[in-house]
Amino acid sequence: MPRTLLLNYNKCRPEDCDNGICRAVQACPLDLLGQEEPYDKPMMYSPVCKGCMEGIRACPNGALDID
Numbered sequence: 001m002p003r004t005l006l007l008n009y010n011k012c013r014p015e016d017c018d019n020g021i022c023r024a025v026q027a028c029p030l031d032l033l034g035q036e037e038p039y040d041k042p043m044m045y046s047p048v049c050k051g052c053m054e055g056i057r058a059c060p061n062g063a064l065d066i067d
């Protein structure tokens with residue numbers, strides 16, 4: 001059953017990720033997130049998530065959640 005991916009920009013701090021590269025962008029198997037440049041906050045291409053939790057676990061700041 002599809003879930004909704006939520007991104008809290010107040011918690012996102014790309015400087016906490018290795019070389020400013022969003023760990024969740026790398027972790028999400030559905031490529032729901034993208035990043036224009038290192039140290040940019042990621043953008044969400046689609047919130048339609050399968051709930052695998054990979055991106056949520058990857059984020060060091062708890063910026064991602066699912067509903």
Ligand code: SF4
Nearest residue numbers: 012013022023024059
């Ligand atoms: S992994 Fe989390 S803190 Fe790092 S850039 Fe992505 S959303 Fe922001």
